[in-house]
Amino acid sequence: MIRFVFNHLKFKILKYIKLVVLIGLVYQTPTDTKSASFEKFDSRYLSNYFSGIVAYENKDNSNSLDFFRSSKILIDKHDPYLKRYIFSLVQENKITGAINLIKQNLRKENTDFFESYVLLVVDSIKKDNFDRAEKYLVKLSFLTEQNRFNLIIYETLRQYIYVFKEKRISFNDQNFGNLTLITNTFKRCYLGDINTEDFFLKLIDENNKFDYSRYLFFYLSYLIENNRIDEAIQLTNKIEYINNPILLSQGKNWIENKKYENFKKVFSCKNHKDLISEFLFLISNLYSSQDQFEKSNFYLNIANFLNPKFVFNLALVADNYYLNQNYEKAKETLKVFNKETLFYYWFRIKKEAQIIGKESDDIKALNYLVKEFSKFDYPNLKMILDVGNFHKSAKKYKKAISFYSTVLSSIDSNSELSSDILYRRGGSYERIKDFENSDKDLLASLEIDPDDAYVLNYLAYSWLERDYKIDEAISMLEKAYAIKSNDPYIIDSIGWAYYLIDDYVKAEKFLKRAVELMPDDPIVNDHYGDILWKLDRKIQARYFWSNVLSFEDTEEEMKEKINIKLISGPQNT
Numbered sequence: 117m118i119r120f121v122f123n124h125l126k127f128k129i130l131k132y133i134k135l136v137v138l139i140g141l142v143y144q145t146p147t148d149t150k151s152a153s154f155e156k157f158d159s160r161y162l163s164n165y166f167s168g169i170v171a172y173e174n175k176d177n178s179n180s181l182d183f184f185r186s187s188k189i190l191i192d193k194h195d196p197y198l199k200r201y202i203f204s205l206v207q208e209n210k211i212t213g214a215i216n217l218i219k220q221n222l223r224k225e226n227t228d229f230f231e232s233y234v235l236l237v238v239d240s241i242k243k244d245n246f247d248r249a250e251k252y253l254v255k256l257s258f259l260t261e262q263n264r265f266n267l268i269i270y271e272t273l274r275q276y277i278y279v280f281k282e283k284r285i286s287f288n289d290q291n292f293g294n295l296t297l298i299t300n301t302f303k304r305c306y307l308g309d310i311n312t313e314d315f316f317l318k319l320i321d322e323n324n325k326f327d328y329s330r331y332l333f334f335y336l337s338y339l340i341e342n343n344r345i346d347e348a349i350q351l352t353n354k355i356e357y358i359n360n361p362i363l364l365s366q367g368k369n370w371i372e373n374k375k376y377e378n379f380k381k382v383f384s385c386k387n388h389k390d391l392i393s394e395f396l397f398l399i400s401n402l403y404s405s406q407d408q409f410e411k412s413n414f415y416l417n418i419a420n421f422l423n424p425k426f427v428f429n430l431a432l433v434a435d436n437y438y439l440n441q442n443y444e445k446a447k448e449t450l451k452v453f454n455k456e457t458l459f460y461y462w463f464r465i466k467k468e469a470q471i472i473g474k475e476s477d478d479i480k481a482l483n484y485l486v487k488e489f490s491k492f493d494y495p496n497l498k499m500i501l502d503v504g505n506f507h508k509s510a511k512k513y514k515k516a517i518s519f520y521s522t523v524l525s526s527i528d529s530n531s532e533l534s535s536d537i538l539y540r541r542g543g544s545y546e547r548i549k550d551f552e553n554s555d556k557d558l559l560a561s562l563e564i565d566p567d568d569a570y571v572l573n574y575l576a577y578s579w580l581e582r583d584y585k586i587d588e589a590i591s592m593l594e595k596a597y598a599i600k601s602n603d604p605y606i607i608d609s610i611g612w613a614y615y616l617i618d619d620y621v622k623a624e625k626f627l628k629r630a631v632e633l634m635p636d637d638p639i640v641n642d643h644y645g646d647i648l649w650k651l652d653r654k655i656q657a658r659y660f661w662s663n664v665l666s667f668e669d670t671e672e673e674m675k676e677k678i679n680i681k682l683i684s685g686p687q688n689t
Contacts (some may be wrong), residue, residue, distance in 0.1 A: 129490070157388075198226045206414050211421040215239045230266050231414065237273055238418050241392055246281040246619040253277065265402065268292055272299055272395055279334070280388045281302045294326055299395065301331070305338055305385035312338065331361055334365045334394075337379040339388075345376060357459075358497040358523070359533050363428055365498065366459040382425045391473040393423035400432060409436040427452050431463055443471045462499055469506065478510040497523050501537070513544040520544065535564035539571045546578050554578065569606060572596040577609045580616055589613060604633035608640050615643070620650045642678065646686050658682055 125159030198221060205214035218232045223604040225571055240249035253274050260266040275289050278298070284305055289296070292390050301315040316335045319328050332355070339348040352368040360368075370378045383390050396419035403412035413436050421427055430452050437446035453460040465488045489495060504519030520541040527534055542557030558575040562568065576592040579585045593610040600606050611626030627644040634640050641660045648657035664670050664678050680687065 129376055130600055140301070188336070197233070199229050202232060203410070203414060204342050206231075206235075206417050207410070209417050209420070211235070211418060228255075228259065230256065230261065230263075233259060234269065234273075235418065237277075238392065238396075241280075242389060242422055244388075247348050249273075249277050265379060265399065268295065269399060273392070275299065276303070276388070276392060278394070279306060281620070283307065287307075294328075295398070298328075298331065298398070301333075302385055302391050302394065306388065306391060308386075331366055332360075333363045334383065334385065335369065336367050336384055338385060340376050340379045341384060356497075356527075356533075358501055358527070362431065362463055366428070366457055369458055382428070383423070387423075389422045390426070393419040393426060393429075395420070397429050397432070400429075404432060404436055407439075409440050411447050428457070428460060431460060434464075438467060438471065441474070443475060446471060459498075462502075466506075467633075473509075482506050482510040482512065497526055505540070508540065511547070513547045516544045517541055530564055532565065534559045535568065536572075538564075539568070539574070542571075543574060548573075551578070551582065563689060567595075567599060569596040569600040569603065572599075573603075573606045573609050576613070580609070580613055584614075585678055586613070586616060590617070602633075604630050604637070605642070607633065608637075608643060612643050615650070620647055623647050624651060636667055638664045638667050638674060641667075642674065645681065649681075649685050654685070657685075 138391060151603060156643065198217070202214045202217065205211070215235050217237060218227055221227050233252050236252040237256060239247070240252060253270070256270050258271075270296070271290050271292070271376055275286065278286050279646050285300070285307070292299075297315070297319055301312070301319050303309075304312040304315055316331070316338060320335055332351070333404065336351065339345070339351070348371055352371045355364060355368050357368065358363050367379070370376070383394070385391060396415045400412045400414075400416035401529050403409075403415065413433060416433055416436070420426070421432075430449055434446045434449040437443070437449060447468065450464040453464040455461050465485065469481040469485040469488075472484050485503060489499060489503050492499065493615050500519055501523050504516045504619075505512070507516035509521060520537050524537055524541070526532060527537075538557045538561035542554045542561060545551070545554035545557060555575070555578075557579075558571055560574070561571045564657050565571070572592045573596045576589040576596070579589040590610075590613045593606070593613050596603075596606050597610050607626050608630040611623045611630060614620075614623035614626065624644075624647050627640070627647050630637075630640045631644050641663045645657040645660035648654070648660065661681050665675055670678075
């Protein structure tokens with residue numbers, strides 16, 4: 117019980133810890149820090165500095181930059197100041213200013229952090245000064261701090277600079293697996309190596325364990341740069357808009373419209389700046405996948421500094437701002453995408469709709485998307501599917517079904533994509549209680565992919581809710597659990613299945629785990645409360661039901677049921 121209470125208090129405790137740390141920093145004595153005593157400085161500089169820190173931590177980079185500028189006297193007095201200032205400059209795309217500031221302070225110890233020398237290396241590459249880049253790399257090598265990402269960044273930059281300078285590949289380089297395959301492909305492309313195509317084909321092999329479909333775009337660019345237009349056309353004929361990355365879809369669109377020159381306008385593997393930019397984008401993506409959005413945007417902005425032509429990378433910037441709930445910055449970034457780049461323009465519309473949903477509600481978001489969608493004379497299947505998904509999110513299930521049906525009528529009925537859309541349409545039918553069509557779609561989806569854990573879970577849970585084919589539903593859930601044993605929704609479903617067959621001890625084991633994984637989910641807390649009640653742990657049951665009432669996304673109908681349970685327990689007792 118205490119553990120669950122702790123989970124809900126954790127956020128408040130972390131905020132308190134941050135406050136204590138900040139207070140401790142303000143009042144630390146000279147023996148606690150390398151910096152000179154803050155007592156020697158005007159209080160307004162300290163105030164501006166700490167205001168800058170707060171703004172920076174709150175992702176308000178514009179204000180943090182203003183505060184840091186107002187406290188520049190601290191640049192020689194407090195070591196972390198320069199690093200925070202540099203990061204704020206880069207976050208605001210003031211890369212040149214950040215580099216100049218580092219150079220002005222280069223002889224001081226407060227520039228000895230990894231990112232400062234990354235910036236200096238990038239600056240040297242941009243200016244085609246590989247000798248200077250090598251000089252900065254030496255310093256960079258001592259700042260990796262046993263950080264895996266830093267080591268990868270340093271070593272890959274070193275390898276690239278060697279190729280740019282010596283015009284040949286070193287065969288004694290460290291190997292970072294698939295990242296090295298990507299790097300070696302681009303290095304060979306840069307040198308015009310006869311094996312370049314073999315490396316590209318290995319990279320984009322559909323049997324590859326990882327999805328490298330992004331690099332199909334660069335392979336198309338390579339083919340076009342070498343005037344192999346017919347091969348590029350043949351390749352794009354095999355590519356479907358609906359299930360490929362936005363960058364590849366944009367490339368296919370250019371080729372279909374014979375805009376081959378657009379590839380050369382944004383990227384060339386013969387351009388060393390473009391190659392380093394793409395590498396830094398990859399690093400940014402890795403950080404974003406770890407929810408380290410500050411680091412992600414840092415490397416992304418440097419990538420754009422090296423190759424500002426490749427505006428498509430700004431889609432990740434917009435995504436990062438969106439995930440950080442910095443919606444104004446996201447909207448500002450999205451403005452770069454216009455109708456000339458059809459798929460990125462559609463990405464912009466979708467993201468703007470999502471922002472409307474966050475700032476207002478799903479209905480307004482849907483209305484905006486539908487209005488913009490209606491302006492396209494010939495929408496592609498990807499757009500139609502997206503509109504269907506928005507209708508489903510807005511609980512307009514009948515409309516969603518209509519859009520899904522349009523897509524299903526136009527694709528291979530035995531494809532993986534068909535399985536996914538049948539799942540979506542089946543879920544929409546289930547929401548409007550058309551169980552016959554729901555079961556039909558979900559079973560058809562499983563015929564295509566019998567091991568899809570999420571479809572197994574959805575269908576089985578639907579049957580449990582209807583008290584239908586309980587034994588078969590439990591078998592499906594056990595199969596789903598064997599495939600995805602750490603998925604909280606599947607854990608919740610199988611726990612609820614055991615509850616329905618009165619195996620409360622086993623049910624409690626699963627629901628306890630589900631609550632640990634999703635402490636803020638209303639349904640999971642409700643289910644766990646029901647099970648605890650059956651186990652005669654009524655005080656704990658009421659605790660978890662009370663949680664449900666405090667969650668923002670708890671529907672009114674559920675709140676009414678919870679209020680009854682708090683008084684008299686579950687109605688089926």
